[in-house]
Amino acid sequence: MSLTNSLPARTLSVTGLALRRGERLLFADVGFAVAPGEILLLRGPNGAGKTSLMKCLAGFLRPDAGSVVFSGQDGEERWEEDVHFLGHLSAVKGRLKVAENLEAWAALNGGEGDVMAALRRVGLASIAGLDAGYLSAGQTRRLALARLLVSPRPIWLLDEPTSALDKDGDRLVGELIDAHLAAGGLAVAATHLELRIADGTRVRTLELGA
Numbered sequence: 192m193s194l195t196n197s198l199p200a201r202t203l204s205v206t207g208l209a210l211r212r213g214e215r216l217l218f219a220d221v222g223f224a225v226a227p228g229e230i231l232l233l234r235g236p237n238g239a240g241k242t243s244l245m246k247c248l249a250g251f252l253r254p255d256a257g258s259v260v261f262s263g264q265d266g267e268e269r270w271e272e273d274v275h276f277l278g279h280l281s282a283v284k285g286r287l288k289v290a291e292n293l294e295a296w297a298a299l300n301g302g303e304g305d306v307m308a309a310l311r312r313v314g315l316a317s318i319a320g321l322d323a324g325y326l327s328a329g330q331t332r333r334l335a336l337a338r339l340l341v342s343p344r345p346i347w348l349l350d351e352p353t354s355a356l357d358k359d360g361d362r363l364v365g366e367l368i369d370a371h372l373a374a375g376g377l378a379v380a381a382t383h384l385e386l387r388i389a390d391g392t393r394v395r396t397l398e399l400g401a
């Protein structure tokens with residue numbers, strides 16, 4: 192089941208990207224393009240700069256050189272409203288119930304999706320009324336994934352999306368990405384593991400060095 196509707200077409204173009212952190216030049220002259228329906232897999236050893244590059248794409252870090260352009264918006268549309276960034280930290284509010292977390296997220300992000308349907312999709316419906324602070328690491332990750340469903344956006348930036356997940360969770364991430372790409376979205380995923388996405392998916396790979 193896909194909860195996403197047809198998404199507006201966006202293209203991500205990155206040229207000449209360079210980032211220094213402290214004394215170290217993490218990467219330079221990074222360039223790629225990702226079209227609707229495509230996923231870019233970002234690979235590289237620990238410390239290579241994958242998270243830093245994802246943060247540049249999300250606009251949280253300013254690169255030392257180069258540009259990140261999301262094209263395809265109409266006029267006044269703000270690109271931030273097109274992007275979901277799923278980072279290492281799941282930003283779950285422990286004192287809110289599981290469903291309340293998602294409702295709050297949807298309200299903040301203009302989501303029109305069905306909170307309970309999203310919780311069912313990620314396997315958390317039976318604990319919708321539990322304080323989110325009691326969730327396990329994998330359940331917390333599933334709650335973070337549910338956000339992708341309650342406010343559909345064409346660009347997904349996923350940093351280690353399968354971290355802490357069990358085998359079913361791995362499969363879930365693959366299925367969510369498949370549905371997102373099939374709806375015309377694009378994705379960039381930093382991952383050490385093979386994502387369980389459908390055969391025939393248009394995949395690009397970028398390897399960052401240590």
Ligand SMILES: Nc1ncnc2c1ncn2[C@@H]1O[C@H](COP(=O)(O)OP(=O)(O)OP(=O)(O)O)[C@@H](O)[C@H]1O
Nearest residue numbers: 212213214217235236237238239240241242243244
């Ligand atoms: N604010 C900072 N100041 C200095 N160095 C930093 C800063 N933030 C990150 N770094 C360094 O930048 C490098 C790249 O970190 P980053 O988190 O992007 O790597 P990564 O490829 O995502 O690694 P991992 O696979 O372990 O998640 C690391 O060596 C890290 O110590």
